[in-house]
Structures are given as structure tokens and as C-alpha cells.
Amino acid sequence: MAAADGDVSTSEGKRSLSLGGHVGFDSLPDQLVGKSVTQGFSFNILCVGETGIGKSTLMNTLFNTTFENEEACHFQEDVHLRPRTYELQESNVQLKLTVVDTVGFGDQINKDESFKPIVDYIDTQFENYLQEELKIKRSLFNYHDTRIHVCLYFIAPTGHSLKSLDLVTMKKLDSKVNIVPIIAKADTISKNELHKFKIKIMSELVSNGVQIYHFPTDDDTITGINSSMNAHIPFAVVGSSEEVKVGNKTVRARLYPWGVVQVENENHCDFVRLREMMFRVNMEDLREQTHARHYELYRRCKLEEMGFKDTDPDSEPFSLQETYEAKRKEFLIDLQHKEEEMRQMFVNRVKETEAELKEKEKEVFQHVCG
């Protein structure tokens, strides 16, 4: 049969047809946007950094607001995580933001276990999501997703090198969360020292095999900006709650006897770079990586641990149903064995008791007759 006008056959047996008029499915992306906007978004930030390194100040500066803040004391027996959720709105976009703070991080004399509460917190959020996914009656549509989308790792501005606590913690977290390392209080380090410090940090991360988050460069529209920004990692940031008048503008800054450090001045620090990269350009990628990479890994390990597999021992596809039936069969056989064992044990006990009774009977008989 002759192909219709505009009908192109493709190698996969699908045909490409041209349409004679407007159908309307070109509005699908707009429908998706509309639906997402109505539903709202969630974004969860984990701030890992020692007490007093500037976590709360940076969060306030990033969102241009004042979040609840309780200063941590330096005498915590162990590290604990403090999540706080806020409803924010920008234009018509609703954001459920959770900021999780590591309280007491770096304060213990023995820091061997400092990473543990952080790992446990991240895993618990994955587990909650998995449990929701595995429910018969799921409500993922309005589920409050608390999985951590980005971990801001605050590095002390020593100008020296990373601490072993930093390396150990980042290594433990790198397969679970998108790590964005930042140099905190970057106004306390000179320009030359900062340059060398950044190079040192990156080489230490590489030599210790720590995988940090890199802004994606596979999307043509953002490849340029992301690859140039990747070169600035780790971002050196300054936070401030003070507003200072510079010329005729009021800006967030830190005022010193010798001058003013402007937070949003790219010549002074990387604060704007961090904000642009984390929110304006790559927020969706951070959310996607969390789901497609980190959660996927957690889910896979967890299901394998539970005995689920995609393939049988001959590498043939194995469905969930088949796994379930195989597990059920295994369970029933196991149960049968246990029943058999118990029955045997019971028979043996009866035999033993019978023998004991007979022995006693004999003794009594001998006693009476003798």
C-alpha cells in the first residue's frame, strides 16, 4: 500500500506522520507546568558544618529572610539533626522548604561516630518514601517528600587542608546525597590563600575518592554556565544579617574597620554563584538526582536485602510476582521442615518419658517383690 503524504517509515517499525491541523497535544508541557505549580514543590537542604561556622546566617542570607535560629552550645554529647519546615512563596510558586541542621557537629572529643546520625537521618527519609511507595493504597501525589536534595558541606576557612572529619563524613554521604562543598566565612581568608585552598580541597577530595555534586553539562541550554561554575567549586561564601548602605543602595554586607565585604558582589565572594546554581539553574536537577540516583540506589539495595531480584539464577527476567511466589514456597517448605522437626522432637520426648516410666515401674516392682 502506498504511504500517505508526509508518512515516513522508520527502522523501528514506527511511522512518522505529519498532521493536517492543530490537535492540541502541544500544550502538554504547559499542562505539566500548571499541574506542578498547583501541587507545589518541596526542597530539602541539609547543612553539615561545625558549631558556629555560619550555617544559619547563610540560610537567612540565601532566602533573604530570618528563619528560626537557636545557637548550639559546644558541649553536646553527640550530634543530632534538627529539621525545620517552612512554607515559602515566590511569584505563584509555593515551596515547602526543610532546612536540616547538624547540631553539635565537630564538638565531641571522639568524632568517630559523628557521621552516623547524618547517614541515619538521610536513610530514614529514603525509608519513609519507600514505605509509601510499597503501600497498596499509595498517596505519593500529596506525600511530603523529606528526602534531602542537597547537602551544603561547610568547610572551615583554615586555608590549610580538609580535616579528617570532613573527609570521612563526605565519603560516608557521597552515595546518598548531592554534596555541594562550600568554604564558609570566606571573608576571613585572603584572595591568594583562597585560590590555593580551593585547589587543595579539590585535590584532596579526588585523592580520597569523594564524589561531590557537579552541575550537569548535558543540557545545551545550561552547559555553558554550569561548566564555568563547576570550575569555581568549592564556592567561597560569606553570610550576613547586616545591611549596609553602599553608594545609594542598601546591600547585605559585613562591615569591618578597613572596609565592607558585600555578600552579593562576585568580586568579594561566590555567594551569588551558589544561589544562582543551587536555585535558579539546577534546583530541578538536584531533585531529580536525589530521586533517580541516590534514592534508586537505596531502594535497590533495600529490595535486594529483602530477597527481591529482577533476574533468576540463569539471568532470565524474574517478575515481582514470581519472586513473591518463590519466597512463599521457600517459606512453606521451611515451615514444613520446622513442623517435622517439632513432631520428631515430640515423638522422641514421648519415647524418652515412656522409657523412664518403664524404668521406674521396674524399680517399684523390684522393691515390692524384693
Ligand code: GTP
Ligand atoms: P550553630 O547553629 O550554633 O551551630 O551556628 P551556625 O553554624 O548556625 O552559625 P551562625 O550562623 O549562628 O554564625 C555564628 C557566628 O558567625 C555569628 O557571629 C555570625 O555573625 C558569624 N558569621 C556567619 N557567617 C559569617 C561569615 O560569612 N563571615 C564571618 N566573618 N562571620 C560569619
Ligand code: MG
Ligand atoms: Mg545555627
